[in-house]
Amino acid sequence: MAEFQLHEDRIRKNLELIADVAAAADVRIILALKAFAYWPAFPIFAEYLTGATASSLNEATLIQRHFGKAPHVYAPVYVPEEFDQVLSLAGHLTFNSLTELERYRPQWEDSSVSVGLRVNPEYSPVATDLYNPASPRGRLGETLPNLPTKPPPGLKGLHVHTLCESTAAQTATLIERIKAQFGHYLGQLEWLNLGGGHLMTKAGYDVDELVRTLRQLRERYPNLEVILEPGSAMLWNTGTLNARVLDIVNNYGTQTLMLDVSFTCHMPDTLEMPYRPEIRGASTTEDPTYPYAYRLGGMSCLAGDYLAEYYFRQPVRPGDTLIFEDMAHYTTVKTTMFNGVPHPDIVLLDADGEELHRRSFSYQDYEARMG
Numbered sequence: 001m002a003e004f005q006l007h008e009d010r011i012r013k014n015l016e017l018i019a020d021v022a023a024a025a026d027v028r029i030i031l032a033l034k035a036f037a038y039w040p041a042f043p044i045f046a047e048y049l050t051g052a053t054a055s056s057l058n059e060a061t062l063i064q065r066h067f068g069k070a071p072h073v074y075a076p077v078y079v080p081e082e083f084d085q086v087l088s089l090a091g092h093l094t095f096n097s098l099t100e101l102e103r104y105r106p107q108w109e110d111s112s113v114s115v116g117l118r119v120n121p122e123y124s125p126v127a128t129d130l131y132n133p134a135s136p137r138g139r140l141g142e143t144l145p146n147l148p149t150k151p152p153p154g155l156k157g158l159h160v161h162t163l164c165e166s167t168a169a170q171t172a173t174l175i176e177r178i179k180a181q182f183g184h185y186l187g188q189l190e191w192l193n194l195g196g197g198h199l200m201t202k203a204g205y206d207v208d209e210l211v212r213t214l215r216q217l218r219e220r221y222p223n224l225e226v227i228l229e230p231g232s233a234m235l236w237n238t239g240t241l242n243a244r245v246l247d248i249v250n251n252y253g254t255q256t257l258m259l260d261v262s263f264t265c266h267m268p269d270t271l272e273m274p275y276r277p278e279i280r281g282a283s284t285t286e287d288p289t290y291p292y293a294y295r296l297g298g299m300s301c302l303a304g305d306y307l308a309e310y311y312f313r314q315p316v317r318p319g320d321t322l323i324f325e326d327m328a329h330y331t332t333v334k335t336t337m338f339n340g341v342p343h344p345d346i347v348l349l350d351a352d353g354e355e356l357h358r359r360s361f362s363y364q365d366y367e368a369r370m371g
């Protein structure tokens with residue numbers, strides 16, 4: 001069976017670095033559940049982090065039940081029937097628009113929740129439209145021309161999310177942009193959430209520059225608690241998706257490895273972005289030392305459920321395992337059961353390879369979604 005293998009020691013290494021940044025820069029760094037929701041591992045995260053952030057009632061409930069901290073919540077839109085429940089769970093709650101802020105004012109004004117507004121600074125280093133949250137006509141957050149000159153009564157924070165796998169220099173540019181556009185608000189608020197996308201655990205990331213930049217921000221606005229909510233950085237390079245080769249289809253010389261995983265069901269970013277995941281021992285580009293070329297085929301019926309050629313040193317055979325690198329963040333949460341394709345198992349391993357926890361998915365999981 002295909003399985004996600006998550007490594008506890010690598011997760012701890014990332015979390016140690018992140019906790020050090022939080023302490024050195026005097027900021028709060030919390031886990032974005034959209035990137036990782038395998039809750040049996042939450043106790044590890046809770047040792048290093050002060051909280052987590054949710055973007056739906058389900059995520060908020062998961063945080064409350066398994067993280068043991070009041071969630072920060074931001075959703076692009078709230079469902080009226082769910083709002084009171086979200087409010088009762090949240091410690092911080094961010095609205096995506098001024099209309100939602102006012103629509104729900106009667107509920108939140110009498111609560112103890114700290115309310116924020118997402119703003120769009122119209123700056124993002126992300127080139128792919130699908131992943132760019134800061135396009136001027138986008139739907140995520142209010143742009144500057146929409147804001148009243150003074151913060152609406154009761155507003156405690158601003159929320160900005162426009163980075164993705166970004167550098168410290170890009171965080172610095174984002175902060176300058178926020179100061180230029182929303183500086184007139186910042187002096188009057190209690191917190192600023194700089195969203196996710198701060199990839200501080202990637203090799204070569206300039207952690208010192210990030211700490212310096214955040215400290216300068218704290219000094220400029222001592223009234224503001226600064227919050228970062230990365231997901232990818234916490235899980236960067238902490239897990240793989242291991243797939244078996246079940247068959248090989250050959251049409252007009254194109255050989256396709258038929259795997260027990262699916263790109264559309266299990267790795268949708270590889271088709272949507274699209275991006276090419278690393279495969280252990282294989283080359284993503286043509287290379288004379290990797291003479292064996294294969295497409296990688298998924299198990300769903302979607303015609304496009306495949307990745308273009310990868311190159312191997314030796315012929316691949318049914319029964320071989322392909323190891324997709326760096327699959328812990330987003331991939332584990334984005335899996336679907338389209339076509340009745342089962343989820344890969346998720347297994348948490350300690351440094352000696354001993355299993356700490358395994359989740360297997362059965363027919364009952366599939367059936368329960370529909371009836």
Ligand SMILES: Cc1ncc(COP(=O)(O)O)c(C=O)c1O
Pocket residue numbers: 032034035074161163164165195196197198229230231232233
């Ligand atoms: C509002 C918000 N916060 C945090 C994140 C986490 O970003 P990342 O996993 O890139 O750090 C995202 C990702 O889409 C997001 O939309």
